[in-house]
Amino acid sequence: MRIAILGAGGVGGYFGARLAAAGCEVTFVARGRHLEAMRNHGLRIESPLGNLALENVKAVRDISEVGKVDLVFVTVKLWDTEDVAKSLVPVVAQGAAVVSFQNSVQKDEVLSKYLPKESIVAGVCYIAAAIGEPGVIVHTGMQQKLAFGEYDGTRSARVVELYDACSKAGIDVEISDDPRRLIWEKFVFVVGLSAITSAVRKPVGVVLENPKTRKLLLDVMREVVAVGQAKGVAIPDDFAQRQLSLADAFSPTATSSMHNDLERGNRLELPWLSGDVADMGAQVNVPTPCNRVIADILSPYALGA
CATH class of the missing domain: 1.10.1040.10 (N-(1-d-carboxylethyl)-l-norvaline Dehydrogenase; domain 2)
Structure with missing residues (x-):
């Protein structure tokens, strides 16, 4: 899968790195020193489940630099959701689906103000991870899980494809028929x-x-x-x-x-x-x-x- 990670902090950085290591074409959208560190030195994951070092990381400053992708992970802070939704309009117009792993019950309502509802996949993540230093994600504990699904409960091709990619990456994963x-x-x-x-x-x-x-x-x-x-x-x-x-x-x-x-x-x-x-x-x-x-x-x- 071609995946853009919009917000390469603890959640986006960890899961994006695992997916990239498993063969997905992952582009990280980041900023500041974290972006520069990934560009210059790659991305490192420190985890009790096994460390990971990605040497060649595709990292950009803006979603407009990503190009055509199959799926966008939204993992930014909640106050950025509306601006992110606006920025995703051209990406979704090219066929990308969007899944937010933010901690809000209204996140997808905000996204749907600007994006077609059918482009949005419901998602939840379970992990304790944060940026330890620029270019380094520190995962604590043993939990690292993604759960997602279509709001209508169907088992769509894009959901199954993401499930398969996560399984291959060693991520605990679940398709939910009631993601709300x-x-x-x-x-x-x-x-x-x-x-x-x-x-x-x-x-x-x-x-x-x-x-x-x-x-x-x-x-x-x-x-x-x-x-x-x-x-x-x-x-x-x-x-x-x-x-x-x-x-x-x-x-x-x-x-x-x-x-x-x-x-x-x-x-x-x-x-x-x-x-x-x-x-x-x-x-x-x-x-x-x-x-x-x-x-x-x-x-x-x-x-x-």
């Missing part, structure tokens, strides 16, 4: 972990050991479940409790990318996480006091230091 539910289920956990680690300013181990913050994490996730159910998503009633049990299996030092961004003084994805839950809750008459308070408390930091 998968997106919402991941959203439950991402919102909870992001909100509580950022509000407490500590990793998950500290949160879970304290009875009050543990209960707060559960309440934050329960609100997301309630909003999703009100919007017609078939999330089980006990899903938040199950996710809390999942968090207990995490390393106590694990945290969220939003907490990392907060600590570094970077811009936060807050408006698309707890902020979005609170806004959607108001639209469907579901109370979301925990998410609203966390969104308000963190709002002075939303644009970075």
Whole structure:
């Protein structure tokens, strides 16, 4: 497959490198020192599942330099989604499909404002990875999975082709016949972990050991479940409790990318996480006091230091 990775950070860099090593024709769209490092020295993956060094990396500054591709991975920060959607119009016009692996339940709605709905494949990723230094992606933990599917539940040729490419690359992969539910289920956990680690300013181990913050994490996730159910998503009633049990299996030092961004003084994805839950809750008459308070408390930091 010819794949463009739009956003070569932890998610895009890791999965793009694995696919390139397995024979896919991958082009990374990146910026700054990370782009220059990939051009000059290649891309290196450090992972407990095996390190990888790509010496000859095709890396460009803008999607317009990519040329004709079969598929585009969107892995940029959420505030860039609208600009990315606009930039993809000519690429999609040449036949490319688009799959976003961002942590938002409204990402594909934003993309579909500018792109044909039939060009969009629903996607979810599960991985803890980040840029360790320019040209180096550091993967922590053993999880590295992509799940995707057509919104109508069909097993299309493009979905099967991507599945086969991922399998060949050694990526854990799943084709879902209900990807909207998968997106919402991941959203439950991402919102909870992001909100509580950022509000407490500590990793998950500290949160879970304290009875009050543990209960707060559960309440934050329960609100997301309630909003999703009100919007017609078939999330089980006990899903938040199950996710809390999942968090207990995490390393106590694990945290969220939003907490990392907060600590570094970077811009936060807050408006698309707890902020979005609170806004959607108001639209469907579901109370979301925990998410609203966390969104308000963190709002002075939303644009970075």
